């Protein structure tokens with residue numbers, strides 16, 4: 001069972017807000033949220049799920065090379081994204097679609113990557129949401145180095161919450177076994193860097209179950225490096241928000257790194273190239289559907305008096321967004337093949353010039369039919 005006695009939770013699976021001494025400080029943070037913010041939590045989770053469905057369909061219809069769904073992980077992502085402050089930098093892995101949107105990145109930019117019609121992605125300086133990486137755990141080192149840089153710039157622990165910065169790095173249970181992740185933890189702790197390691201434990205690294213990766217809960221890996229670490233119910237958007245808020249505030253104020261393990265579940269396939277029925281059983285999937293982050297939060301909002309009209313409106317917004325994405329996806333055209341050379345060096349470079357020339361001759365050899 002992935003939940004342990006250590007697991008922090010605020011919202012039970014039936015949408016009831018829980019109270020306990022251990023979670024009182026998180027409950028206080030959530031009690032301070034206004035209705036509009038709570039509605040935004042719901043909107044972002046539902047909208048991202050709608051994206052996943054539409055993009056999955058587009059892939060099956062031959063319009064995308066691949067899709068990487070985030071189905072089931074919406075609460076871990078949305079809650080934690082709202083827990084950061086807008087000037088904190090986020091280092092994603094490759095399925096943090098909701099966080100991209102919260103940071104102002106158009107879903108179409110992610111679709112463009114997976115349609116293979118862009119050599120880039122988005123401007124990470126504008127959104128403070130860095131580019132996706134498919135190379136597992138590499139972003140943990142980028143983030144640790146970036147956080148050390150925040151320290152060198154003197155933007156940590158000054159007491160000015162608008163000037164001090166932190167960063168959050170997202171990685172998976174599988175990635176946590178990589179050497180890079182472990183090195184990042186060493187440097188973050190040694191330098192007391194303002195970084196939060198946010199591990200989405202979705203129980204599988206493609207077909208490898210987490211019990212094969214570790215005999216003990218993964219948040220203990222953080223503790224093993226001397227980093228204050230938490231295990232949370234990752235399908236509870238409220239605890240995800242509150243613990244991330246506390247952890248990023250601590251990191252930003254100079255108390256060193258933090259580590260959060262969010263227990264969640266990848267409800268869909270690893271990617272559209274994967275068939276999870278080959279390695280996991282239907283009973284397990286059914287169990288996690290009962291813990292669905294969106295229906296749980298909907299029950300909570302309804303218990304607070306949110307009316308049908310709101311939920312209908314969000315559904316309509318999602319359908320409109322999906323239809324708009326579909327239209328814009330079908331209209332996307334690939335950049336010229338030699339555009340890839342434009343992004344390597346600022347100035348002209350002899351090697352690039354030679355390769356560009358070679359490519360042009362190669363393309364010409366097809367007589368215009370490449």
Ligand SMILES: Cc1ncc(C[n+]2csc(CCOP(=O)(O)OP(=O)(O)O)c2C)c(N)n1
Nearest residue numbers: 134135136172173174175176202204205206
């Ligand atoms: C360095 C590296 N090794 C192996 C792979 C192949 N690979 C891609 S995804 C994946 C599993 C990742 O699992 P996890 O870190 O739990 O993240 P999830 O995909 O479940 O979100 C593997 C092994 C890779 N992309 N990069």
